[in-house]
Amino acid sequence: MAFQTPVTVQEVLAGIHEKRYLLPAIQREFVWGTDQIRQLVDSLMRGYPIGSFLLWNVEPDTASHYAFYDFLTDFHERDHPYATKATVPSGRSAVAILDGQQRLTSLNIAVYGSHAEKKKYAWWNSPDAFPRKRLYLNLLEDPDHEELSLRYDLRFLTDSEAQPQPGEPAKWFRVGDVLKLENSGPALMKALKDRGVDLNEVDAHQRLYDLYEAIRVTKPINYYLEGSQDPDKVLDIFVRVNSGGTTLSYSDLLLSMATNQWEEYDAREEVRALVQELNTGGSREFSFSKDVVLKTALMVAGVDLRFRVTNFTQDNMKKVEKVWSTTRAALLRAATLLSRFGLSTRSLTAHSVVIPIAYLLASKGLDDSYLDSTASAEDRVRLQKWVNRSLMKRGIWGSGLDTTLSRIRQAIDAHGASGFPVEAVQAEMAAIGKSLEFEATEVDELLELKYGGQRTFPVLAMLYPGLDLSKVFHEDHVFPRSRFTRKRLAEAGVAVPDIDVFVAAVDRLPNLQLLQGQANVEKQAVLPAKWLDKAFVSEEQRATYVEQNDLDVLPEDIKEFMDFYEARKACLRDRLQQRLGVKASTAADTP
Template sequence: MSFQTPRSIEEMLTAIHKREYLMPAIQREFVWDADQITKLVDSLMRGYPVGSFLLWDVKPETAQSYTFYEFLTNYHERDHPYADKATVPAGSGTTAVLDGQQRLTSLNIALYGSLSEKKKYAWWNSANAFPTKRLYLNLVDEPDDEELGTKYDLRFLTDQEAAAEDGDADKWFRVGAVLDLPDSGPNMQKELTKRRITAGLDDAFQRLYDLYQAVRVLKPMNYFLVTDQDADKVLEIFVRVNSGGTTLSYSDLLLSMATNQWQDLDAREEVRSLVSEINSNAGRQFSFSKDVVLKTALTIADVDVRFKVTNFTHTNMAKVEAAWPQIRGALLRAATLLQQFGYNERNLTANSVIIPVAHYLHLRDAGDSYLDSSADAADRLALQRWVTRSLVKRGIWGSGLDTLLTRIRDVLQDNSEGGFPAAAIEDAMAVAGKSLTFESAEIDELLNLKYGGQRTFSVLSVLYPGLDLSKKFHEDHIFPKSRFTKKKLLNAGIPIEKVDDYLEVVNLLPNLQLLAGTANIEKQDSLPAVWIESAFPSEDKRSTYLSDNDLDGLSLDLGEFLSFFEERKRRVRERLITVLGTNPS
């Protein structure tokens, strides 16, 4: 290993675009976010060291035995989160980046590309959820984000956000445009003049000059070159140097090693494709990670489910590759089942629950017909009840996950016939300290769940199991929330001393139900008695609805809301005790 002559950022990125530098398959995916990228550029503009890089001189005879990837330029969290596979011509070698991939990819995105991350609270499949943004430097103002701790105001903005208003100074300079400036003197002055920047001209010039120097003049890119062609030694070096920064998870390493160890399939491409398909195809809206997919693969392949280096053997990877078609089919069907149970990325509180579901479907060799056949309806219901109860109970899918998954796998393998073995699984879970028995205090805690809470949907679905949750259902206030403002309650004749009591409980479980999306829209802010009269014109249908939702015999007048709430709370508590198998003291 030898130290090489330092290079500028421009020189390193030029080499990347000439495909002189590639990434070996053992590299993880790109994981840095916008703040990490802007901090890196800020550090370089301040002249701070950003660490050294480690490159591997891969000879032609070695290069043909490995898979390599190009560097990301335009990152899109949903549509293009992964680098494309590279082609190394026969008889050619390459230079592979062993350490520094995140930094180099970040600089490539900052100067040549764009970043499209999901907006907070946006739906994954929304057309506007991933705006395309590029890195801009504010030439006029100081940064206003103290927490970021930067000297320069660097932000990822859409081109529209960066555009100047008519007559205003064009203060946002696209960072990548610095590569087009012929020099750092007169042409910078021309740039500032063109942008109508007059106030604080010296500061603006200095900021642009600092960017030019950082990218095109200074040579902060120090790197070492590994020339050894022994794959085991290179892998050892890789693991050691990647112990810092954004931690290299064992799932990253497993996927990387599998890419080299699989004989017929490309592990990285297969996992990428499957993650995308289970999350967004067929109308699904989930956020399963590659970790979940890999853990499922280890479970179904019947190898140790822990992400440990000692498990990444050729033998184990061969088992995973051989079982991959079955793994893929089982996960896709499991995702469809969870969707039919009414779950999505917002209310599925533990993604790991899909692992035993997929394993069970694999063991019973369930095909697509299992998903909707009447012959399997009872089995699907048993599976749904177990899934839901495990999501309602706190602490099931947290710590000790590998032990839990292994115990469930053992039970499923010993009980592969005769339907879903819920009782046997729950016994094994209890031994592992993951009992699904609910105590009185836990039942009372569930009664205080709020509208939109993480576990609220699961509790409502287990309370009222007759609904076809494959259709879109909403959490709905029986007494509409829009009626519960201080002014509206007083206008409705509610005594002032009761108003706070009304407001305190309106969002809690006893005032909630699951209602089909269309019906919920039609209901709007109608009081329950009015809506029920119009939604269920026949006495039989009204009676069925009231009985199914624990509303029969209750006063549905707004003035009696507190009495309604307490009585329905009592009924819901009794129902929870029954459906959760609780014997509270």
């Protein structure tokens, strides 16, 4: 391994775009965020070292046996989060990045590319949810505060956000445009003048000069070049050098091993494609990760689930590949089931719950008929109740996940029939401290859950199991939230001392229900009693809805909201205790 002559950022990025530098398949995906990219460029502009890099010189014969990827340039969280597969022409060598991928990809995005991540609260499928942003340098101002300890005001902005206001200088300079400057003297001054920047503005000149020096003059890229063609040695080096920074995760290492050892499938491409299909295929909307996919693959293959390098043997990887098509089909069916249970990325708080479902489908050979047939209807109901219980109960899918999954696998294997053995599974879980039984105090805690909370949807689904959750249902306020501002409550005649109590209660479970999407849109801010009178064509339909949703105590006036709240809370407590098999507390139980 020899230390090489340092190069500039411009030179190494040119090598990336000339396909001289590639990523080996054992590399993890790009995981750095925009703040890390900003800090990296800020460090370069300050003249700080950014660490050394490790490259692997892959000779033509070796290169022909491995998969390589290009660097990401335009990152898009939904549509283009992964690097694309590279083609190495026959007889050509390659230089692969063993250590430094995150930094080099970040520099490539900062200088040549863009970054698009989902806006907070935006819908995943919205066309405007992922604005394309580029990295810009503020020529006229320092950061407003000590954000990220940055010296330079570097921000990812859309092109429209970077446009100056009429009559003002163009203070935002796109970092990539520094490559267009012919020199750091007259050309730099002309760039400032063309932007309307006062040439006497010394700081503006210094900021742009610092950027020019950091990208085009200074040589901060120090690297070692490994020349060995022994794949075991290279893999050992890779694992060792990636033990720091963003630690090589369980799934990263497993995927690395699978990519190099699978013979029929390209593991990386298969996992990528499956993750995308799980999350956005059909009417599904989830955010499963490759960790869930790979953990399921281990479970279906029947191998040890724990993260130990000794488990990643060639024999185990062959077992995983052998059952891959089964694993893939089972996961897609399991995700479809969860979607039909009404769950989505906003309400599925524990992604690992999909793993036992997929294992059941795979190990019992259950096909698409399980999703729809009347013969499986009762079993689907049992499975749904178990899913909801596990999501409602604290601590089920957290620590000790491998042990939990192993015990569930044992229970399913020992069950001769094709259905889900709820009692056996819950017994195994209880034996390791993961009981799904509830106490009365836990029911009281569930009644305090809030709108949009992590466990709110599964609790409402447990309360009202007759709903067809394969259709779109929203968490809905019985009394509309928009009516519960202090001003509107006072205008409605609510006593001032009671206003804070009303505001605190409006988002809690006793004022929530599941309402079909279109009906929720139509309901808007109408008081519930008036909405009920208009929403149903017959008194019989209205009465059924009222009974099913515990709304028989519904008042006409918002001033009586707390009476309704407490009465419905008591109804929900009784209903939850019944659904969960909790013994109702009595006076004799009170100490």
